Amino acid sequence: MCRRILPALAPLLFWAACAHPPAAYRLTQESAHPLLIPPGIARPALAERSLVADVKAGGGNCSLAPDAVALRRHGRRIRITISRAALAQKPAAWAAIWAGEAEDRGCIAPGEARKLAAAIVESVPLDPETAFRLLHANNV
Numbered sequence: 001m002c003r004r005i006l007p008a009l010a011p012l013l014f015w016a017a018c019a020h021p022p023a024a025y026r027l028t029q030e031s032a033h034p035l036l037i038p039p040g041i042a043r044p045a046l047a048e049r050s051l052v053a054d055v056k057a058g059g060g061n062c063s064l065a066p067d068a069v070a071l072r073r074h075g076r077r078i079r080i081t082i083s084r085a086a087l088a089q090k091p092a093a094w095a096a097i098w099a100g101e102a103e104d105r106g107c108i109a110p111g112e113a114r115k116l117a118a119a120i121v122e123s124v125p126l127d128p129e130t131a132f133r134l135l136h137a138n139n140v
Contacts, residue, residue, distance in 0.1 A: 053119040060106020093137040
């Protein structure tokens with residue numbers, strides 16, 4: 001009986017293995033702008049993403065007002081929830097400044113602000129110019 005079932009399941013198992021989201025960054029054209037899609041994202045139209053970042057949690061207050069990004073402690077790490085549309089509307093250096101404030105509050109461990117800012121920008125599909133602007137004060 002197993003000899004008949006296994007060959008029948010092989011195509012299904014192969015198809016299931018191919019159903020995972022891509023494991024590399026992809027650059028696509030969305031309207032007139034390029035769009036950089038991070039690994040693990042299947043749809044470029046992703047509106048919100050929640051993930052546990054490789055950022056060490058601190059012992060302080062994580063109750064920053066959720067706007068473009070919300071933070072929660074997840075064991076020794078931080079769970080971030082990112083709204084792509086709200087994030088894209090933020091001014092220059094917003095992610096770097098916001099992550100610094102999270103570090104000042106003790107929500108994340110000292111020295112983790114830069115890593116948090118990068119995790120935020122690298123976790124949702126964004127125009128590369130927008131991602132750069134969110135991390136840096138000067139677009140030049």
